[in-house]
Amino acid sequence: MGKIVVxxxxxQGINKKEDETVSFLGNGISFDGKIIFKGTMSIxxxxxxxxxxxxxxxxxxxxxxxxxxxxxxxxxxxxxxxxIHACEKIQILSxxxxxxxxxxPLVVMEEGALLEGKCIVIH
Numbered sequence: 618m619g620k621i622v623v624x625x626x627x628x629q630g631i632n633k634k635e636d637e638t639v640s641f642l643g644n645g646i647s648f649d650g651k652i653i654f655k656g657t658m659s660i661x662x663x664x665x666x667x668x669x670x671x672x673x674x675x676x677x678x679x680x681x682x683x684x685x686x687x688x689x690x691x692x693x694x695x696x697x698x699x700x701i702h703a704c705e706k707i708q709i710l711s712x713x714x715x716x717x718x719x720x721x722p723l724v725v726m727e728e729g730a731l732l733e734g735k736c737i738v739i740h
Contacts, residue, residue: 644679661695678712685717693730700734 639657642648646662654671661677668674669687676682680695690705693713701707703721711729718734726732 644677676713 651667709730
C-alpha cells in the first residue's frame with residue numbers, strides 16, 4: 618500500500634447545490650490501494666486496488682486501472698482491467714479499452730472503443 622497526495626478542487630455552480638468536488642490522480646502517478654471518494658474522481662495514472670466507493674469516475678487517456686469498479690457513472694478514455702458496474706451510465710470513448718464485464722442501465726461505445734467481455738444492460 619502506498620501514500621497518495623490528492624489534488625482537490627471545488628467547482629462552484631450557480632447555486633450551492635451544484636458545487637462539486639473533483640479529485641485527480643495524475644499522469645505519471647502510480648497508486649496501489651483503496652480509493653474512497655464522494656464526488657467526481659479523475660484518474661490519468663496507474664491505479665491498482667479497490668475503487669468501489671467513487672460516485673463519478675473519469676478515466677483519462679493515459680490511465681491504466683487494474684480494479685473492479687462500482688460507480689454511479691464512468692467515462693473511459695484509457696484502459697481498465699476489471700469488471701465495471703455503474704448504476705447510471707458507462708461511456709467508452711474511441712480511445713477506451715475495457716478488459717472485463719460491464720453492467721449498467723446505459724452503455725455507450727464510440728467507434729474504435731474496445732470491450733473484451735460481456736455487456737449486461739439492466740433495467
